[in-house]
Amino acid sequence: MPSLRELGELGIIRILENSFGKSKSALVGFRDDVSAFALSDGKVAVLKTDMLVGSTDVPPGMTMRQVGWKAVVANVSDLAAKGVRPLAGLVSLGLPSQMTEREIRDLATGLRESSDAYGFHLIGGDTNESEDLSVSIALFAIANRKQLVLRRGAEPGDLVAVTGDFGSTAAGLLAVLRMKKKPKQLPRPLYDAVFNPRAQLQLGLRLMASGAVTSSIDSSDGLAWSLHELASSSRVGFRIDRLPISLAARQFAERHELDAQKLALYGGEEYQLILTVRRGKLRPAMRAARGRLNFIGEVTSKSHGIRLRRDNSLVQIPRKGWEHFRQ
């Protein structure tokens, strides 16, 4: 009987999915970025929950204010990938008994600052004592059923695009976790990537409203993993012609003799959007993105898998990523 670590997050999600069964009113699969529930007159309720856990999601040196901020960002990022604006949220806290009042105030401040930044209120919650810190956010939104951009929908010939560069988060996490650097020793872009991440909400709203996007996912499980998820949900393959590696990740890789491509591909907790754009709708997509869309490849048939152009050949990108139970 495998333990959870062997089973992996995906294995657990499959167990839940099989056990819970499919609801007639559930409009998106268990494995999309959000859940959605049919209301009347073409509207859907969009629901999202994501839990931040102290022992696995909080790098050394992160303040409670940053923890609160990050917990909200992780949830908002999934809504951004669907083009949905959060209307309200709840927060469920599991707090270790040795936390101080100051720390809980800082946590509350971070939660408020981030919900303010993304335009919604946290209107309720629950607190408990717990041995491990946990901050579970639930977001609620309403959308038009037709507007919701799902993971499935990409078709061969569409273009693959991302909203930013990758690798800074992985580099920053390596620096604080493995190299034991203090946060303030990090170059600013790496520090911000790890400690002050941002969700691409406004950009996601504009892009998904453009009508040009055929499928979309947030990149929080890592670029390679998310590309595989998006492709398998849409039953297509991707050919990636150029990897979007951040300058800071390149510099970090050079200084420490690391592979910058790996930093960009196999990181995680990097809250960009990965999406596919219908070729005939490039112009509305680019107008919506206001210069913040980077086209990196093309949708191919499923049989080709996820390939990366390297020199003059194409190599398979393995399905590896940031998966909590397989660290």
Place this chain on the structure above:
Amino acid sequence: MPSLRELGELGIIRILENSFGKSKSALVGFRDDVSAFALSDGKVAVLKTDMLVGSTDVPPGMTMRQVGWKAVVANVSDLAAKGVRPLAGLVSLGLPSQMTEREIRDLATGLRESSDAYGFHLIGGDTNESEDLSVSIALFAIANRKQLVLRRGAEPGDLVAVTGDFGSTAAGLLAVLRMKKKPKQLPRPLYDAVFNPRAQLQLGLRLMASGAVTSSIDSSDGLAWSLHELASSSRVGFRIDRLPISLAARQFAERHELDAQKLALYGGEEYQLILTVRRGKLRPAMRAARGRLNFIGEVTSKSHGIRLRRDNSLVQIPRKGWEHFRQ
């Protein structure tokens, strides 16, 4: 600077409430059983989240299937107290790495059985590795704004009623926690109270739809604590003429020379409803309850506090209860 244990759950909720501020669209206070958010045309979105934590909410001998069941019940009970039917739910899991696949399957089974029992689907979720087990449920519902029964609303002269008897859960928890009894050694009513709790959803839906209920709360924080919460939210006092103590709690108290009144008053995780009924609407309330409403006292003015009739005098019931951080 006080630690969380000194601060208490109420202190933490106050910090969150003050930090988050009041949303114009939030229709109920941070401290009611649920949160609600105004939609168009007199409808409200009702949101609820409650987290079950392994180290504090799972008594020895509870199976993972029972853990899943209880996590859902705790959330449904709060909706029952407002007269709201859950439409869909999400589950966020924090799972210790040593859990087996069998245990996660059992947990999923319990989650499914309870959501089935209360008529909704779990349509999404999130899993994480965590040092302490946490099962955070978020429920979503839609209600008519006018139908929502809140904690505030009781008026002097209303009658105080409960949907069941109290004390079995406290007795059962004492038996397994302090007396180290095995679950199967417990008398059936105590076993069921602790390991197979039920939410009063159908009864709550009928009662709150009757138009007779002026205020309502679920009793999961204990009878005494919940009476205080209900009274202070409504700015009234209560005179309790007879305590609704379960037969099993009386027998347990007698056998172990304990105070049965204390078991009934200062327990917790007992998912009954406590409510106030307009005196002119007794008949519709009783019809809705189909014999399952026990009138225990009367709403008085705030200055009288929460008093219990004992022999020929009235004694104050202190605001004590099941509060995680003050165990």
